[in-house]
Amino acid sequence: MAILDAPVRTLDGGPAQLSDYQGKALLIVNVASQCGLTPQYSGLQQLHEQYGPRGFEVLGFPCNQFGVQEPGGPGEIAQFCETNYGVSFPLFEKIEVNGESRHPLYEELTAVADADGEAGDIQWNFEKFLVSPDGRTVRRFRPMVTPEDPTLVAAIEDQLPA
Numbered sequence: 001m002a003i004l005d006a007p008v009r010t011l012d013g014g015p016a017q018l019s020d021y022q023g024k025a026l027l028i029v030n031v032a033s034q035c036g037l038t039p040q041y042s043g044l045q046q047l048h049e050q051y052g053p054r055g056f057e058v059l060g061f062p063c064n065q066f067g068v069q070e071p072g073g074p075g076e077i078a079q080f081c082e083t084n085y086g087v088s089f090p091l092f093e094k095i096e097v098n099g100e101s102r103h104p105l106y107e108e109l110t111a112v113a114d115a116d117g118e119a120g121d122i123q124w125n126f127e128k129f130l131v132s133p134d135g136r137t138v139r140r141f142r143p144m145v146t147p148e149d150p151t152l153v154a155a156i157e158d159q160l161p162a
Contacts, residue, residue, distance in 0.1 A: 004135040006105035009093040011062070011074045016092065018059075018105070025056045025159035026131040028109065030063040030097045030122055032070040033080045037126040041085035043147025047156065048089040055133065055161035058089040061105070063097050066125050070094060097122040114140040115151075128152065133161045 004018045029044060048058045062077050064070040072080065077094070081087035095103040098121045102110070106122065109129045113119040119140075128141040130152075139155045146152075 002135050003105065003108050003131055003137060006103070006108065008105065011078055011091040011093060013074065013093055016090075021057055021059070022135065023055065023133050023161060025051075025133055025156060025161065026129075027056070027058045027156065028105070028129045028131060029058065029060055030095075030106075030125060030127055031060040031081075031091070032063060032066065032125040033072060033077060034069040035066070035125040037124070037143055038069075040126045040147055041081060041087055045085055045087050045089065047147050047153075051156060051160065052089075056156060056159075060087070060089060060091040061097070061103075062091065062094040063122075063125065064094060065096055065098055065122075069125060097127075109137060109140075112137045112140045114142055130155050130159060132159050 004022055006018055008016045008018055010016045032038060044058045062070045081091060097103065097106040110121060111119055112129065124143040126143045129137050130139040132138050138159060141152050
């Protein structure tokens with residue numbers, strides 16, 4: 001299955017298609033509202049604003065698998081993100097990223113190795129996957145790599161459509 005073909009739903013459970021983002025560079029991130037890394041929402045929003053006009057999107061996938069740090073429902077998640085971080089990038093339905101109930105999108109993403117050559121399970125909230133405009137996963141960044149990290153920013157710039 002191709003990444004852009006993975007079945008997804010909007011945060012409120014409505015229909016959505018990743019193929020709508022074909023031709024854009026994507027940063028796919030598993031997010032949570034009650035994590036020590038939650039302030040990364042600010043940096044993700046900044047990337048979204050800075051590079052959005054150049055063919056880039058941040059896509060957030062709430063996940064409650066790490067320390068039960070995303071317990072809220074869709075309305076609570078949306079309100080928290082908008083109120084505290086001004087999030088305007090798309091958020092999708094809460095999913096599982098590891099284990100037997102791993103979402104099909106994350107079946108694809110977790111096959112990609114990080115900078116140390118390690119693939120497999122998501123380590124924690126805010127793990128990031130950079131997807132090229134043609135739908136290939138190009139880079140994986142572990143949770144402690146912040147949105148402002150020069151390596152991540154350079155990788156995004158390399159993937160922006162011409």
